[in-house]
Amino acid sequence: MHIDPRDDSASLYRTLTGLVVPRPIGWISTRSEDGVDNLAPYSFFNAVSVDPPILMFSPVDRPDGLSDTTVNVRETEAFVVNLVTHEFAEAMNQTSAELPSTESEFDHADLERAPSERVDPPRVAGVAAAFECELYDIIDVGSNSVVLGEAVSIHVRDDITTDGKVDTSKLEIVGRLAGGAYDWTTDRFEMERPD
Structure with missing residues (x-):
């Protein structure tokens, strides 16, 4: 199969995310x-x-304008990146609901807020790690806004560390596949990098 992106724009999103x-x-x-x-x-x-x-993260602009996330970052120049682990997968899915900008997804998904140290937006309480970010730049690329943020404070739960360092073997990070399919990092292998 060969796909020409210029001729397949209708299903290109599905192809890329798949x-x-x-x-x-x-x-x-x-x-x-x-x-x-x-x-x-x-x-x-x-x-x-x-x-x-x-x-970086890259929201797809809505047909009626920018996403609430993009609008908020443009106006306040701050955001927090919370990592999604297995225990937060369902709550994360709940926050993908399209709510009016006057309603909070924290409340919709019954999530507790944790105060940030350096930026105004809250963190999700209990996540394995969170990066408080100040806006570095926003680049408009086609139908997306590429949002770049500088991490100014990083929170890491002690139980995912070993000897003071992040231990990825203790994380069950959720990854997105396509459509409604997800995975998480439990089946791992190692390879030595050649000299």
Whole structure:
């Protein structure tokens, strides 16, 4: 099969999300200028740079305008990336519901807020890790906004560390596949990098 992206725009999203797998999920919390806490999952998410520590996520713009997350980040220049582990998978799914901007997904999914140290938006209480970010840049790419944030404070639960370092063997991070399919990091293997 050969796909020409110029001729297959109707199903290109399905093709990309079906082949670029698994994708980590950035569970992004923001606060509107009116004080409403927003929480939404984005599987177009990743780390971009170490120095400075930059994370990115990329919301798809809605037909009627920008997502609440994008609007909030543009207005307040702050967000939090919460990691989604197995125990938070169902709550994360609940926060993908399209709610009016006056309603909070934290309340919709019955999630507790935890205060952040350096930014205004709250973290999701109990998550394995969260990155408080200040806006670094927003780049408009087609129908998406690529949001870049500099991590200014990082929270890591002690039970996912060994000798003061993050231990990925203690994490069951949820990844997005396609459609309603997800996976998590439990089946691991190691390889030595060649010299």
